[in-house]
Amino acid sequence: MSLIMEGVCKKYRSANKEFEILRNVELTVNDGEFVCILGPSGCGKSTLLNIIAGFEKVTDGKVLLDGKEVNSPGPDRAVVFQEHALFPWLKVIDNVEFGMKIEGVSKSERRERALKYLDMMHLTNFKDCFVHELSGGMKQRVAIARALCLDSNILLMDEPFCSLDSQTRELLQLEVQRIWWNTKKTIVFITHSIEEAVLLADRIILMPSSIDSQMKEFKIQLARPRQIGNVDVTYMVSKIMKELKKEVEKVAKSEYDEGWNLEKDSILYNDNNDMGIGL
Numbered sequence: 307m308s309l310i311m312e313g314v315c316k317k318y319r320s321a322n323k324e325f326e327i328l329r330n331v332e333l334t335v336n337d338g339e340f341v342c343i344l345g346p347s348g349c350g351k352s353t354l355l356n357i358i359a360g361f362e363k364v365t366d367g368k369v370l371l372d373g374k375e376v377n378s379p380g381p382d383r384a385v386v387f388q389e390h391a392l393f394p395w396l397k398v399i400d401n402v403e404f405g406m407k408i409e410g411v412s413k414s415e416r417r418e419r420a421l422k423y424l425d426m427m428h429l430t431n432f433k434d435c436f437v438h439e440l441s442g443g444m445k446q447r448v449a450i451a452r453a454l455c456l457d458s459n460i461l462l463m464d465e466p467f468c469s470l471d472s473q474t475r476e477l478l479q480l481e482v483q484r485i486w487w488n489t490k491k492t493i494v495f496i497t498h499s500i501e502e503a504v505l506l507a508d509r510i511i512l513m514p515s516s517i518d519s520q521m522k523e524f525k526i527q528l529a530r531p532r533q534i535g536n537v538d539v540t541y542m543v544s545k546i547m548k549e550l551k552k553e554v555e556k557v558a559k560s561e562y563d564e565g566w567n568l569e570k571d572s573i574l575y576n577d578n579n580d581m582g583i584g585l
C-alpha cells in the first residue's frame with residue numbers, strides 16, 4: 307500500500323496563539339518500503355505519524371493511501387507507540403486479541419491470528435500472563451504482536467524501542483527486520499537513533515528543525531541483515547549524523563542564544579575543560 311502526503315500543513319492553536327508545526331510536507335512511501343523518520347526533538351515527527359494514522363487532522367493538504375484520502379483512523383494502518391499501552395487487567399492473549407475484537411473479527415480467527423503473532427514474537431509461553439509479569443521488552447513485543455494481528459497494510463511505529471535497554475532494543479530491531487522481510491508491510495518508523503534508522507530503513511527522512519527548511523532524504527542501499535559496526539553502516543551513520551547535528555544546533559541556538567555553538571560550548575569539545583585523567 308503506497309502512502310502520499312501532498313502539501314501537508316499542520317497548525318495548533320492554543321491560548322489564542324497559532325503554532326505552525328508542518329508546512330507543505332511532500333512525502334511518498336512506496337508499497338513495502340521501510341522508511342525511518344529522524345529529526346531534532348519537537349520538529350513534528352509524532353505529529354506527522356499521527357496525521358498518517360488519522361489521529362490528527364491536517365490544517366491543509368492531504369494524505370492518500372492507495373489514492374484514497376485519509377481523514378480518520380482505519381484498519382489499513384496499525385500503530386505501535388513509545389509506551390506499550392497494554393491493558394493491565396487483561397492477559398497477554400486478550401490484549402493481543404483486543405483490536406481484532408473491536409474490528410469484529412470472529413472468535414476463532416482472533417485466537418488463530420493472536421497465537422500466530424505471539425509465536426512470531428516468541429511469546430507463546432507467556433500468553434496467559436498478565437502485563438505486570440512481563441519485562442519491558444516483552445511488553446513491547448506484545449504491543450507489536452497486537453499491531454501485526456490487525457493485518458493492516460501499513461505499520462506506523464513511533465519510537466517503539468526508546469524506553470528499552472540496548473540489548474533488548476537490538477533484539478527487537480532484528481525482530482522488526484524479520485517481520486518486515488516476512489510480511490513485506492509498508493513501515494513508517496520514527497526514531498531518535500541514527501544507528502537504528504540505518505539498520506532498519508530503505509530510506510531515511512531527516513526532518514528539519516525549522517519549517518522553512520526542506521526535509522532531506524538518504525537512501526540506505528546496504529545488504530541485510532545489517533550490523534552495528536559494519537563499515538558501510540558506520541559510514542552512513544556518520545554522514546547522517548553531520549546533517550542531524552546541524553539541525554540540533556539550530557534548535558539549541560534558538561532555545562539558548564544565537565552565540566551558542568556545539569563545538570565551542572559543549573564540554574566534550576572544549577580543550578580548556580580538564581576532566582581529569584580518569585575520563
Ligand SMILES: Nc1ncnc2c1ncn2[C@@H]1O[C@H](COP(=O)(O)OP(=O)(O)OP(=O)(O)O)[C@@H](O)[C@H]1O
Pocket residue numbers: 318319320325327345346347348349350351352353354
Ligand atoms: N496537541 C497539541 N497542541 C499544541 N501543540 C502541540 C500538540 N501536539 C504537539 N504539539 C507541539 O508540536 C511540536 C511538535 O511535536 P511532536 O511531538 O510532533 O514533535 P517530535 O518531533 O515528535 O518531538 P520528540 O522527538 O521530542 O518526540 C512541539 O512543539 C509540540 O509542543
